[in-house]
Amino acid sequence: MPGERLTQQERQRIATGLAGGLSYAEIARRLDRPTSTISREIGRNGGPRGYRPQQAHQATVQRARRETPASARAAGAPLGAAGEEIVELAVRTGLPRMTARVHVDLLLSEDGRRTAAELTRRLRVSPASVSVAVNYLVQYGYARRERDPRRRRDVYVVDDDALYHSVMLSTRHTLESARAAMAAAEASGADSPVGRRLAKSGAFLERVSLEMMESADRWRALLA
Incomplete structure (x- = not known):
């Protein structure tokens, strides 16, 4: 990262x-x-x-x-206007721009599959940029990596379960933050102002995270 x-x-x-x-x-x-x-x-x-x-x-x-020059913004043309709008929405939620562009290009592919070389050529960026982006996508569950034995190269895939896995990973990270806040509250003293504030924040995030994970499991069949 x-x-x-x-x-x-x-x-x-x-x-x-x-x-x-x-x-x-x-x-x-x-x-x-x-x-x-x-x-x-x-x-x-x-x-x-x-x-x-x-x-x-x-x-x-x-x-x-x-700071992004006009020439760099123009390089997004291969995704089309609708694709670039999705990229902007993804960036606002915290996804790095290049990672968002790679993700959207995968989503817009006919079978949800592209090689690194295809992504490099389509998005007109360096192989190193694509490598960083796909590693991020795989790490956070937005895509998965498969090996093509015939062409001896990796293929990056988004499928019906990708959204489920990304939601679950993101929620687990929030849950980690919640429990870290609760631990910090205990260390600060449960009766101190800082301790009470952290405890309430941690409890809120923990409950929301657990309910989101339960909801994702309950509605996962919609992606089948």
């Missing part, structure tokens, strides 16, 4: 870590990010006392849009 923009979930985990008194190095270790990335993220978004994950995420998205 190094080199990818922080996701909204990661920013929430940063806020939880700060509230729990974790050091920048410990937060970075838990997110598998360089400490410099965490330090820069917090420093440019209010500091350790003023860090707000939602505002930080919105500010980063706005900066990225200002």
